[in-house]
Amino acid sequence: MNISGQDFIFGCSAIGAGLAMIAGIGPGIGQGIAAGHGASAVGRNPGAKSDITSTMLLGQAVAETTGLYGLVVAIILMFVKPFGA
Amino acid sequence: MDMRMGMLISHEPDFMIHGVYQYQMFGQEFWITTTTIAMWIVSLIILIIAFMANRTLKKATDEPGVFQNALEMAYEALDKMAQGILGGNARRFVNYIGTIFIFILFSNLSGLLGLRAPTADFGVTFLLGMVTFFIVNYQGIKNRKARHFTSLFEPTPILFPINLIGELANPLSISLRLFANLLSGVIIMGLWYGMMPILANIGIPAALHVYCDLFSGAIQTYVFCMLTMVYINDKME
Numbered sequence: 001m002n003i004s005g006q007d008f009i010f011g012c013s014a015i016g017a018g019l020a021m022i023a024g025i026g027p028g029i030g031q032g033i034a035a036g037h038g039a040s041a042v043g044r045n046p047g048a049k050s051d052i053t054s055t056m057l058l059g060q061a062v063a064e065t066t067g068l069y070g071l072v073v074a075i076i077l078m079f080v081k082p083f084g085a
Numbered sequence: 086m087d088m089r090m091g092m093l094i095s096h097e098p099d100f101m102i103h104g105v106y107q108y109q110m111f112g113q114e115f116w117i118t119t120t121t122i123a124m125w126i127v128s129l130i131i132l133i134i135a136f137m138a139n140r141t142l143k144k145a146t147d148e149p150g151v152f153q154n155a156l157e158m159a160y161e162a163l164d165k166m167a168q169g170i171l172g173g174n175a176r177r178f179v180n181y182i183g184t185i186f187i188f189i190l191f192s193n194l195s196g197l198l199g200l201r202a203p204t205a206d207f208g209v210t211f212l213l214g215m216v217t218f219f220i221v222n223y224q225g226i227k228n229r230k231a232r233h234f235t236s237l238f239e240p241t242p243i244l245f246p247i248n249l250i251g252e253l254a255n256p257l258s259i260s261l262r263l264f265a266n267l268l269s270g271v272i273i274m275g276l277w278y279g280m281m282p283i284l285a286n287i288g289i290p291a292a293l294h295v296y297c298d299l300f301s302g303a304i305q306t307y308v309f310c311m312l313t314m315v316y317i318n319d320k321m322e
Contacts, residue, residue: 054169054307061308065258068265075268079101 009084017077023070030063098279123200170314193302205267214260217313225320266305270297
């Protein structure tokens with residue numbers, strides 16, 4: 001089987017896209033910690049449930065950003081194909 | 086005309102933006118894309134609802150009907166959201182926040198109508214982020230005068246490059262957050278509809294639509310508006 005330079009570049013792009021999605025680990029841990037602390041806060045003070053929920057969601061969305069950067073890089077590598085002619 | 090428009094017919098996974106009509110203006114090449122058409126449809130839906138709301142509220146009664154009740158609840162929720170962050174300044178910004186809230190919400194939910202969500206196009210979300218950026222900086226210069234620029238050198242002048250990057254990254258990060266969330270939903274739905282056998286397309290996509298369109302779309306709308314207000318509130322003092 002002959003692998004041309006173009007195929008090699010696309011294969012490496014796919015590997016790079018997979019590596020970029022390692023960025024998904026961080027937001028998973030961060031959002032889990034935020035949700036856990038939110039749950040314990042609701043347990044201590046059930047009256048403030050709506051405030052706690054909105055604060056938690058805002059913090060989780062901000063923590064999600066780095067993972068989404070990884071997702072954007074992976075999508076660009078897979079579908080836009082910036083490398084190779 | 087582009088012949089690749091078979092969004093609903095083809096059985097290839099398809100989640101890209103397609104050109105529909107090409108035209109020339111000022112010697113440049115412009116395209117009307119599926120995003121543009123989806124935005125027209127969303128704007129039309131919002132306009133119709135706005136006209137109906139206007140007519141209902143002009144003859145508002147003390148015993149509200151269903152539609153008037155829903156409108157009042159929606160306005161109160163928006164007002165409460167703005168009051169929670171901006172406090173006394175909420176009245177000045179609730180119009181803008183409400184506008185982008187309704188537009189982003191209807192755009193995100195348009196995936197339920199079979200459209201490709203307009204907010205899954207970076208051109209749309211980047212523009213929304215830039216509008217936020219200009220409002221934030223206008224308010225900063227208006228309220229804090231020269232301190233808006235000198236605050237970049239605090240606490241020490243060495244940190245100026247980091248502060249500058251921090252300011253310039255704000256519009257990019259909020260627009261990328263909205264874009265990437267919606268794009269991941271569009272890609273998941275496109276892959277499911279395009280690659281699954283025909284039996285898997287009965288019933289199961291409904292659950293995916295609930296997560297990718299309803300849940301994710303509503304949360305990201307809320308987050309975009311909250312972050313816009315947080316950035317504005319930072320520049321009020």
